[in-house]
Amino acid sequence: MSVKHARDVEAVEVTQGVKTIKQVLIxxxxxxxxxxxxxxxxxxxxxxxxxxxxxxEQYVLGGKARVGIGSEVFEVKKGDxxxxxxxxxxxxxxxxxxTFEFLCIVPNKPDTTTVLxxxxxx
Amino acid sequence: MSVKHARDVEAVEVTQGVKTIKQVLIxxxxxxxxxxxxxxxxxxxxxxxxxxxxxxEQYVLGGKARVGIGSEVFEVKKGDxxxxxxxxxxxxxxxxxxTFEFLCIVPNKPDTTTVLxxxxxx
Numbered sequence: 561m562s563v564k565h566a567r568d569v570e571a572v573e574v575t576q577g578v579k580t581i582k583q584v585l586i587x588x589x590x591x592x593x594x595x596x597x598x599x600x601x602x603x604x605x606x607x608x609x610x611x612x613x614x615x616x617e618q619y620v621l622g623g624k625a626r627v628g629i630g631s632e633v634f635e636v637k638k639g640d641x642x643x644x645x646x647x648x649x650x651x652x653x654x655x656x657x658x659t660f661e662f663l664c665i666v667p668n669k670p671d672t673t674t675v676l677x678x679x680x681x682x
Numbered sequence: 683m684s685v686k687h688a689r690d691v692e693a694v695e696v697t698q699g700v701k702t703i704k705q706v707l708i709x710x711x712x713x714x715x716x717x718x719x720x721x722x723x724x725x726x727x728x729x730x731x732x733x734x735x736x737x738x739e740q741y742v743l744g745g746k747a748r749v750g751i752g753s754e755v756f757e758v759k760k761g762d763x764x765x766x767x768x769x770x771x772x773x774x775x776x777x778x779x780x781t782f783e784f785l786c787i788v789p790n791k792p793d794t795t796t797v798l799x800x801x802x803x804x
Contacts, residue, residue, distance in 0.1 A: 562751045566741075566761045585763045586739045593789040594716045596739045596763065617708050617718045619688075619785055621743075629684045639688045641707045641718065663741055665787055667715040 579605030701727030
């Protein structure tokens with residue numbers, strides 16, 4: 561691939577999330593070192609507290625969410641940049657009335673998602 | 683860092699480009715495997731034909747540009763996803779009346795930018 565449009569990339573539901581879809585814009589097969597993904601969470605949607613074995617570098621494209629990283633909670637919006645180190649618990653809650661969308665880049669390394677016990681996010 | 687806003691990140695002029703600035707949103711010191719940068723090219727701006735020794739994964743945030751990759755030329759706009767393999771000649775020309783902005787992710791590996799001879803881009 562050289563150029564594609566995000567809207568043409570298949571969206572899959574994220575089973576661990578609520579009203580959340582993921583698109584793999586540039587896959588681990590297309591890029592030699594890292595993958596570029598887009599997540600979209602509808603109003604009321606989000607992801608429960610979980611860990612990944614790889615770090616995340618993220619850029620918020622639109623909407624508004626509360627994001628927990630470790631013991632901290634942030635409110636993020638368009639243009640915010642988020643770094644989540646590997647193995648640090650994190651969660652997302654769309655707190656706006658628009659879709660919360662962000663890019664999330666991960667290295668081409670094995671990733672395990674572990675949803676943590678049924679604790680309320682905050 | 684956990685969260686920062688793109689507008690708070692220092693912008694530096696790209697000396698090889700025209701009316702082009704770069705912000706390192708997540709640096710090689712902050713992220714263990716790759717760096718997240720934002721480029722902005724004013725109307726009339728762009729980057730001449732050049733190579734890098736690392737690949738680029740890019741996402742267009744706004745504006746409109748002509749982008750050359752190898753022997754191909756593309757017109758790109760918001761939501762387009764671009765992959766440029768390492769060592770492949772590429773160039774950018776803002777062809778709109780708004781700032782052309784995109785994210786560009788590169789691996790944490792040594793990168794050399796080589797501007798190619800004074801050929802017209804197309």
